[in-house]
Amino acid sequence: MTLNWFKFASPASFYxxxxxxxxxxxxxxxxxxxxxxxxxxxxxxxKLGGSNPQKEYYRIIFIHVPSAWxxxxxxxxxxxxxxxxxxxxxxxxxxxxxxxxxxGAIFTFLALWTGAFWGRPSWGTxxxxxxxxxxxxxxxxxxxxxxxxxxxxxxxxxxxxxxALLAIVGLIMVPVIFWSINCPDPNQCAALHQRxxxxxxxxxxxxxxxTMTLAFWMYGFAATFxxxxxxxxxxxxxNTWVQELLNARRQA
Amino acid sequence: xxxxxxCILSRDLTLAMRRRTDVLTTLFFFxxxxxxxxxxxxxxxxxxxxxxxxxxxxAALLASxxxxxxxxxxxxxxxxLEQMLLTAQPLSLLVLAKVTAHWILTxxxxxxxxxxxxxxxxxxxxxxxxxxxxxxxxxxILSLIGAIGAALTLGxxxxxxxxxxxxxxxxxxxxxxxxxxxxxxxIALADTQPYFALLGAFxxxxxxxxxxxxxxxxxxxxx
Amino acid sequence: MLEVxxxxxxxxxxxxxxxxxFALNAGTLMHVRGRNGSGKTxxxxxxxxxxxxxxxxxRWRGESIRALAEDYRRDLLYFGHTNGIKGELTGLExxxxxxxxxxxxxxxxxxxxxxxxxxxxxxxxLPTRMLSQGQKKRVALARLxxxxxPLWILDEPFTALDVDAVAxxxxxxxxxxxxxxxxxxxxxxxxxxxxxxxxQLNLGN
Numbered sequence: 001m002t003l004n005w006f007k008f009a010s011p012a013s014f015y016x017x018x019x020x021x022x023x024x025x026x027x028x029x030x031x032x033x034x035x036x037x038x039x040x041x042x043x044x045x046x047k048l049g050g051s052n053p054q055k056e057y058y059r060i061i062f063i064h065v066p067s068a069w070x071x072x073x074x075x076x077x078x079x080x081x082x083x084x085x086x087x088x089x090x091x092x093x094x095x096x097x098x099x100x101x102x103x104g105a106i107f108t109f110l111a112l113w114t115g116a117f118w119g120r121p122s123w124g125t126x127x128x129x130x131x132x133x134x135x136x137x138x139x140x141x142x143x144x145x146x147x148x149x150x151x152x153x154x155x156x157x158x159x160x161x162x163x164a165l166l167a168i169v170g171l172i173m174v175p176v177i178f179w180s181i182n183c184p185d186p187n188q189c190a191a192l193h194q195r196x197x198x199x200x201x202x203x204x205x206x207x208x209x210x211t212m213t214l215a216f217w218m219y220g221f222a223a224t225f226x227x228x229x230x231x232x233x234x235x236x237x238x239n240t241w242v243q244e245l246l247n248a249r250r251q252a
Numbered sequence: 253x254x255x256x257x258x259c260i261l262s263r264d265l266t267l268a269m270r271r272r273t274d275v276l277t278t279l280f281f282f283x284x285x286x287x288x289x290x291x292x293x294x295x296x297x298x299x300x301x302x303x304x305x306x307x308x309x310x311a312a313l314l315a316s317x318x319x320x321x322x323x324x325x326x327x328x329x330x331x332x333l334e335q336m337l338l339t340a341q342p343l344s345l346l347v348l349a350k351v352t353a354h355w356i357l358t359x360x361x362x363x364x365x366x367x368x369x370x371x372x373x374x375x376x377x378x379x380x381x382x383x384x385x386x387x388x389x390x391x392x393i394l395s396l397i398g399a400i401g402a403a404l405t406l407g408x409x410x411x412x413x414x415x416x417x418x419x420x421x422x423x424x425x426x427x428x429x430x431x432x433x434x435x436x437x438x439i440a441l442a443d444t445q446p447y448f449a450l451l452g453a454f455x456x457x458x459x460x461x462x463x464x465x466x467x468x469x470x471x472x473x474x475x
Numbered sequence: 476m477l478e479v480x481x482x483x484x485x486x487x488x489x490x491x492x493x494x495x496x497f498a499l500n501a502g503t504l505m506h507v508r509g510r511n512g513s514g515k516t517x518x519x520x521x522x523x524x525x526x527x528x529x530x531x532x533x534r535w536r537g538e539s540i541r542a543l544a545e546d547y548r549r550d551l552l553y554f555g556h557t558n559g560i561k562g563e564l565t566g567l568e569x570x571x572x573x574x575x576x577x578x579x580x581x582x583x584x585x586x587x588x589x590x591x592x593x594x595x596x597x598x599x600x601l602p603t604r605m606l607s608q609g610q611k612k613r614v615a616l617a618r619l620x621x622x623x624x625p626l627w628i629l630d631e632p633f634t635a636l637d638v639d640a641v642a643x644x645x646x647x648x649x650x651x652x653x654x655x656x657x658x659x660x661x662x663x664x665x666x667x668x669x670x671x672x673x674x675q676l677n678l679g680n
Contacts (some may be wrong), residue, residue: 021451141421148417152408161472162404165417169400173422184432188444238489244430259575270563331557338523339576340549475526
């Protein structure tokens with residue numbers, strides 16, 4: 001593990017970098033949120049769809065779709081860091097996976113919550129056992145399982161590795177679960193969600209949706225790095241650099 | 253290889269025979285859970301026929317879940333599991349043998365008692381046969397996937413609850429197709445074939461990957 | 476035969492030892508000493524391959540033990556804090572299963588003899604949960620008589636044993652080392668050797 005790029009894999013050198021990046025990500029988050037929300041509210045059509053159009057309420061799409069995307073992306077990010085941690089035995093990757101999980105869970109919850117509110121006027125129900133809804137719920141369970149397993153194990157090393165393995169198993173199972181819910185009767189398949197097709201979407205709607213997604217990404221970075229910094233401090237508490245940092249803080 | 257597999261299998265079966273109550277509790281748990289539903293939902297035979305397959309499968313999921321907690325726990329406490337990790341045998345082979353023994357003790361009895369609970373739900377003879385077949389293919393998958401969770405939660409406080417939190421979501425495909433097969437058999441028997449093809453495919457995949465994942469989990473838990 | 480280089484282990488977020496290195500040749504006994512919590516057990520478990528070190532490498536006959544995997548474990552006998560025997564099974568059954576898993580084909584006669592030598596005549600056919608603490612430990616130690624593994628890693632093997640058993644175990648270890656084996660142990664008992672050498676390793680400050 002003496003490769004050069006592993007230098008940043010040490011918590012001690014990553015801690016200050018993350019500290020410098022956090023404000024940048026916050027500024028970008030606010031900026032992109034402002035643009036995305038403005039565009040979503042004022043520059044897009046007030047109706048969506050053809051013969052039976054959805055009225056103003058469709059605008060929840062600008063929160064719902066980006067958070068649903070984020071929930072899935074962040075799970076893949078989590079599994080990626082977990083897998084790197086298992087293979088290279090780098091502690092920072094486990095901390096990263098650990099820091100991503102709550103943000104992912106929050107986005108999953110947000111997607112479910114906004115989905116319910118969107119479902120009420122458009123489908124006439126808060127909840128439906130639609131494949132995507134159900135899969136999102138399962139994804140939420142996976143996040144909760146990851147966090148629960150990690151916090152149930154006292155030994156951080158075992159906690160890191162065990163929950164990493166769980167996350168990987170979860171990732172393998174997600175497509176199977178999605179498919180089984182999507183197609184409960186293998187003799188015939190159907191789904192309630194309309195097929196989404198990005199190219200058919202109106203340019204303004206697409207723009208604000210993508211801007212919001214970017215904003216959520218920036219928020220994801222900011223929140224993850226903040227959490228990561230506190231995880232690093234707790235876990236490295238006995239190391240000299242943390243002690244020096246604390247002393248410097250006390251004197252200031 | 254076969255000798256080692258057989259050695260662990262017969263060891264676990266012998267152990268269970270010297271402590272019979274553990275086997276019976278799972279079975280009775282299954283029967284009791286299933287019997288509670290008609291009392292709660294009402295005893296009208298139409299309704300029972302509709303919910304029957306799902307109820308039996310959910311009960312099977314929970315029963316195998318409960319039993320899984322003990323899969324590695326006893327061996328973990330007395331240190332025999334640690335010794336297994338240090339033998340010159342591939343750990344996944346030992347895990348597979350243990351899971352097989354576990355299924356014979358907790359999964360197979362559910363298959364055999366299925367006609368009895370099927371009758372409680374007024375299921376037809378065909379539906380009962382399909383249910384037994386579906387359980388026969390499905391319960392080993394439950395044991396195999398569950399073993400991963402059992403290995404991960406080894407020796408933890410409140411491990412049982414945690415285990416169900418981790419593993420139950422992963423059981424969804426088996427639940428969907430297992431109860432789906434029984435559901436469909438009430439209408440057209442021939443339509444059950446794709447369900448069994450899928451369950452069979454799941455079983456094969458689980459047989460290959462689950463022991464590997466479980467042994468990785470055991471190594472992590474025993475560090 | 477057993478080489479350890481630049482070993483570093485952490486337990487939780489605490490560093491137990493760092494930059495640890497030693498090499499053991501055939502016919503060596505190594506005493507690992509240190510206060511409670513200095514990492515003796517972790518070191519032994521790392522040597523077994525149960526615990527993956529944060530840094531460093533362990534080599535057996537020149538090859539990394541992680542690469543050797545099962546081939547290394549065949550050469551290894553570990554005796555930990557737990558006895559590793561099932562209470563519901565008899566001593567005979569316990570040892571027979573252990574031998575099968577180690578890939579040895581032992582006759583029942585060999586196991587009877589081992590149990591007799593360890594001082595359990597008359598208890599061979601009882602479920603081991605009926606036995607006393609010391610007797611259970613003797614069942615577990617009978618593996619030392621049956622095994623062909625050249626590397627023994629023993630964590631506090633002398634606790635809960637009476638004077639006779641301690642003497643027997645000392646002679647077993649001495650014979651093993653004299654025959655060209657390696658033994659690594661944590662203990663407060665001295666093992667007198669007639670041939671071979673004793674190394675000391677102190678963990679902690």
